[in-house]
Amino acid sequence: MTAAKPATAPEDRRQRKARQTREALAAAACELILDRGLAATTVEAVAERADVTRRTFSRHFAGKEDAALDFVRRDGDRINELLRARPAGEPPLTAYRAAVRDWLADREFPAWHTRPRMRRLLALVDSEPALFAAYQRIRVDAQEESIRIVAGRLGTDPDRDVRPAAVVDAAAGVLVAALRQWARDADRNPGAADLATLVERAYDALTSAAAAAAADTATKV
Numbered sequence: 001m002t003a004a005k006p007a008t009a010p011e012d013r014r015q016r017k018a019r020q021t022r023e024a025l026a027a028a029a030c031e032l033i034l035d036r037g038l039a040a041t042t043v044e045a046v047a048e049r050a051d052v053t054r055r056t057f058s059r060h061f062a063g064k065e066d067a068a069l070d071f072v073r074r075d076g077d078r079i080n081e082l083l084r085a086r087p088a089g090e091p092p093l094t095a096y097r098a099a100v101r102d103w104l105a106d107r108e109f110p111a112w113h114t115r116p117r118m119r120r121l122l123a124l125v126d127s128e129p130a131l132f133a134a135y136q137r138i139r140v141d142a143q144e145e146s147i148r149i150v151a152g153r154l155g156t157d158p159d160r161d162v163r164p165a166a167v168v169d170a171a172a173g174v175l176v177a178a179l180r181q182w183a184r185d186a187d188r189n190p191g192a193a194d195l196a197t198l199v200e201r202a203y204d205a206l207t208s209a210a211a212a213a214a215a216d217t218a219t220k221v
Helices: 013-036 043-049 054-060 066-068 068-084 091-103 118-125 129-154 163-188 195-220
Strands: none
Touching: 013 043, 013 054, 013 066, 013 068, 013 091, 013 118, 043 054, 043 066, 066 068, 068 091, 068 129, 068 163, 091 129, 091 163, 091 195, 118 129, 118 163, 129 163
16 A cells, blocks of 8 residues: 655745745755854854844754754654655554655655765764754654654554654664764765665664564574
């Protein structure tokens, strides 16, 4: 069964303008941090590059790190939209993996890794503590929403049932591992596998390990 494509509500003029401003600020933050470095990039410079005021910047972002990593938030939201749209009968891990696959293959809403220089920005996250902290906050927010979605699919309370969190932590952890490998390969192995291939390999490794553990448990019973 093919999942229905999530419906997108039409934007009004104000929403469209706000989205365009936010995207301009995020792009400016990425460009400046990659060109100048995080320490040499100021919020004022980001606002100037995007041709908006410092106050406008503050309406959208708490800091330059959040602006530079806004693609992580938007793509987390997109994965969750696709997760909601998966067929109800799919096991949660299968549904999450399929949502990630759909996100990577989406042509209408391209995943962030297709944008210029994003691979180097993600690699920078590991070496800049402030960027890493912002990345973790954004990732945790997305995973909390994923947990609520999975709990709804299972018909359970995520505050009382550990299964939704366990599934999401495992599935999202696999994605993060593949992303970090892909980012590191930008410098040391440019001809390495693309992100979609790495993600599939990582999920295969997870499911193989789970199957092996289950088989081992069964032999001991």
